[in-house]
Amino acid sequence: MATRADFLSRIRKEVRRTPGLFPASTAIPPDRPSEAAAAIRRQMSERWPEALERFKQEFERVSGVFHRVTHIEEVPGVIQALAREKDARELITWEPGELGLDLRPHLEPQGLSVTVAPSDAQDGARLSYREAAARAQIGVTGADFVLAETGTLILISGSGRPRSTSLLPETHITIFGKERMLETLEQVGVVLEDLHVDPTGTMSGAVINFITGPSRTADIELTLTRGVHGPKEVHAIFVESL
Amino acid sequence: MAAPVRASLFVTCLVDLFYPEVGVAIVRLLRRLGVTVDFPASQTCCGLPLFNSGYHGEAARVARRTLPLFAASEYVVVPSGSCAWMVKKEYPGLFDDEPALRKEAEALASRTYELSQFLVKILGLSRVTTNFRGKVTYHDSCHLLRGLGEAQSPRTLLKNLEGVELLELPGADECCGFGGSFSVRLPDVSTSILGKKIANIEKTGAECLVACDAGCLMQMGGGLSRKGSAVRALHLAQVLAGTDGI
Amino acid sequence: MRHLPSSLKIPFPERAGAALKDASLQEALTNATTKFIGLRKDAFASLPQGDLLRDRARAIKEATLERLDYYLEMLADNVERLGGRVHWAATGEEARDIILQLCGDRGVKTVVKSKSMATEEIELNEALEHAGVTPVETDLGEYIIQLAREKPSHIIVPAIHKTKGQVAVLFSHALKGRFAADPEVLTAVARKELRQKFLQADMGITGANFAVAETGTIVLVTNEGNGRMVTSLPRIHVALMGIEKVIPSMTDLVVFLAILARSATGQKLSVYTTLVRGPRQHGELEGPEEFHLVLMGSGRSNQISGELREALYCLRCGACLNVCPVYRQIGGHAYGYTYPGPIGILLTAMLNGDHAVKDLAHASSLCGACHEVCPVRIDIPRMLIELRQRLDRERIAPLAERGVFRVFGRVLASPTLFRLSATLGRMAQRPFVREGRLGSLPLVFGKWTKTRDLPPVASRTFSERWKELR
8 A cells, every 4th residue: 555655756756747737826715714704794794685585596496495584483383383294293403502492392392302412422312313313304403604696504513513403304494594694605615714714613513514405316317306315305494583 | 992802722622522612612702702812732631630530740741731832821711610720729739849830830820711700700791692592501510619619600691691591400519420530430429420410400491501611511411412301511602602603 | 128238348339339229228318418418508607707717617626736745745634633544545456455454444344335436436346345345325326226236327327327117127126125117206215225224334435526635624516415424424434535636725615616516417506515524523423433535546646747637627527428429329338437428538548548448539529519518628629639649659549540541641741642542532433423422332431321421522623623713
């Protein structure tokens, strides 16, 4: 097996052997990512209504279902209605601190089982959440960013926000507010640069997921079907008060 | 009044050998438009068939003897997108190691035009008078379309002909399957591609298929004729020259 | 179902011929490629900065190659800093051995795989099975062809050559059930079946669409969700990656994300773009305990200073396949190697050597449609001509052919010989001319006249007529 040194020196030799095909440069990251990200936040604090409107269009175009409520207190009602519609019995959610809402007191009295993500990562907790996630019909998360241009939800994994919450159940519901809005992929690039300046400070998990609608495939005769491995339906609830 | 434009005809091997009537049509057309036409003797081929198959030494030899033939030309007009492409885009590179010849090749490249480009971009024409009548459809040959970026000039000329209706060809920008030696290296695949093209041509209801490349015309004309189709395959020059070009 | 020959023992023209005669393949190819062409066109029509982004993407790939060692080193350092392990595989064989070794060391019995062309290149599944490890393809198209024991026929939709009826039969046999020939039903069957595998597997293996050097991130672009499953549920994640996939920064990444899905399927973004930074972090409930990045140099390192360097920009989007007049007629299997279509010919030369493309280098009419749609503007026709040149130089092209072209070259370079050949042609063709056409000719010319008429050499060439026109 090649060693790192041998491997890299081989490549170095090849690289040195040629001037390249044409003068080229890589993309230029922002000089000061935090400032650039802050500037985007300021911009979006004005532009969020347009961005939200665009998001709704794009999200629906990829078969997402968009909801809008005034106050966070209305959210459990929306979720309950969806649960009834889908004959769902079990839900999993991000840890209430991460979600901004504890659904248990609202939904358990209605006969729904709600498993929230534990804040610690012990083996026992891991196993029981895994089992709940495999059984649940609905998974409820927040979103770290919501991208208007493409109708995309951006979720960072980490403590209290396990990956399977938005992946295993058939229905995925996201709750978000105006502060999450971004308009363009270019802005996402700036935000990603900012997040990674000090990743251990900004992210407690290893994965950033961009989710653009429900899971799909066209592998059989190019016929579109949904819910191959991931959720069959994705719902986004915009909460004005957040 | 400005001095008449002088154009040298680079007639191309396929037109010279198989479609001389296209060459005649160009000469008559250009003269009618007030262009002085000359035909440098002892021209043969641009070398593209050799180049495309990877025989670059041989292609360079052909290019080397072609350069002086057109050294004195003000403009070089070529009835073929692929041959014009060869001269304009590939000739200079053939002489990377010979700076003097490279310069000559670059000079020739800058003075060389495919016919429709010459008419529209150099002579500034959008309208030509012809006695040709009928419904035509136009096929974009690959080298003219993608190599030289030319989709509009032939269409502009065809659209503005009185008594001629230009019907858009579905998949006009799709290859006809000629590809030079490809047509005999993989004849089944070439024929299959051609079949699709012919189906599209017949779908338009046109009486005549028009193209700016003799290779394409050989392929499509050969397929139409084998099928017993009533559709004629003509070069743009023949349509523009009309019966005057026979 | 009749299995099309992709075996290299059968000469390429025959493989192509068989594909041309397969009616259901022809229908599938026409439908799929036409659809993708339309989707891609629409997607770029709604992206005004599309051309600019493609220029930038191409420049990023070129600039990265110019300092490839530097970026690979940065990537490796960052992956290790995150607690991942980096392995260096100079050849495909080494890559296989590394992965098998890991399986052995860690007691891996089942592997779930997300779609990875790199793993197809090294024929990983066969090697795993041989070693007693069960690989399960989880991308629906790959799952289908795994059950059928076939190779993929398209980079993006590997099972495009299969009808829903064929898939239903396949599933019914493999899973001992009776399933309707309905994509919804079949998708649900696959979901249920594979869900179990995800939850039970010991190891997940993926490729990587990109690897961001500055952050140590592997990026997976998928639609089904299997990429996320495979990198979150099993205890070990292995990513196999060609070295040319590395890019410097997140700012570079979004340039590619803006155009990749549009080029491949016409989507603005694929359903899931997954950025993975190493194994699960300290406070994370889910995710693999171990992350291994296997960097593969095989075939690629040589090309950095080679004529096929530009082919290293390839994003594996499949756009060139969809527009290629040859691919559209013969499909992927006829090419015979892991990668079909225009870029496939170049990649085959890179990975398997020039002999492997003795015929494939000519499986192109050089129409340039591939160059036109490539998101990173790879000039495939130019490199196909380079390959043809190499086949001549290396005497891989048959002696007879090289002889013919030498003679041809002499004729075209000499006005005398050129005129003579016209005269000879006129004489030779006389017995064959019917109604002003040549309908049937012997020798190589017969390959033309079998299906097409040919105009005869004119009784007077243009050069001969010039006298009267002067």
